[in-house]
Amino acid sequence: MHRRLELLEEKGFCILQDYAGTMPSPSEWEGLEYMDWKSGGDTNFAPLASALGEMECHGFWEHGKSDKDGIWTKNIDACPTIKSYVESVHGRYGRVRIIKLNPSSEEEARKQIHQDDNNRLNPLDEGWVVRSWLELTDVPGTKFILRGEKDDPSTETQIPLHKGMQFVIDSERLWHVVHNVGPQPRYSLITSWESNDALEAWMRSQLPVTAGVR
Numbered sequence: 001m002h003r004r005l006e007l008l009e010e011k012g013f014c015i016l017q018d019y020a021g022t023m024p025s026p027s028e029w030e031g032l033e034y035m036d037w038k039s040g041g042d043t044n045f046a047p048l049a050s051a052l053g054e055m056e057c058h059g060f061w062e063h064g065k066s067d068k069d070g071i072w073t074k075n076i077d078a079c080p081t082i083k084s085y086v087e088s089v090h091g092r093y094g095r096v097r098i099i100k101l102n103p104s105s106e107e108e109a110r111k112q113i114h115q116d117d118n119n120r121l122n123p124l125d126e127g128w129v130v131r132s133w134l135e136l137t138d139v140p141g142t143k144f145i146l147r148g149e150k151d152d153p154s155t156e157t158q159i160p161l162h163k164g165m166q167f168v169i170d171s172e173r174l175w176h177v178v179h180n181v182g183p184q185p186r187y188s189l190i191t192s193w194e195s196n197d198a199l200e201a202w203m204r205s206q207l208p209v210t211a212g213v214r
């Protein structure tokens, strides 16, 4: 069966420490080419890595691939800091994209709660695909809403978001949506990763320091 990471076993998500490096400047995401692609609300996506390196947002399965071995698109030249960030993980990435999420009411956001399709065509002897987020903007009050069961509020976790925040979610296991309170759009870097030694090592290197122990 697919390898899965112990760090995600209990909750299905893992909040890391805030990114300690230099955050990309807004020009690295505002200057990109975005596609009209609705997923989880009123969204647009800037593809940075796609199945074949084309400017498109389709699942890799449309091209006969699992969500791994993404190929940089032409957008990547405009965001060198973001490219370096992804490469610094030394992991096996698939889809890499910037999401632009426009504001909505919480009620409207909650209607968009969904599970991702990360593991289609993923060979059973390879690692389970999960996703990481790097929050690029600060929109106070904006939060990630996660649920283990779609219709069970007792399984809900709310994670307030802020610029520089890093986290990993098994987004095929958990139902999820972000509520952006606005008024400005919320931008975030989303990357699909194979669960493997490299991803685990990176996540462990980024765990919050608690009581002096990582």
Ligand SMILES: [Fe+2]
Pocket: 040, 114, 115, 116, 171, 176
């Ligand atoms: Fe999603």
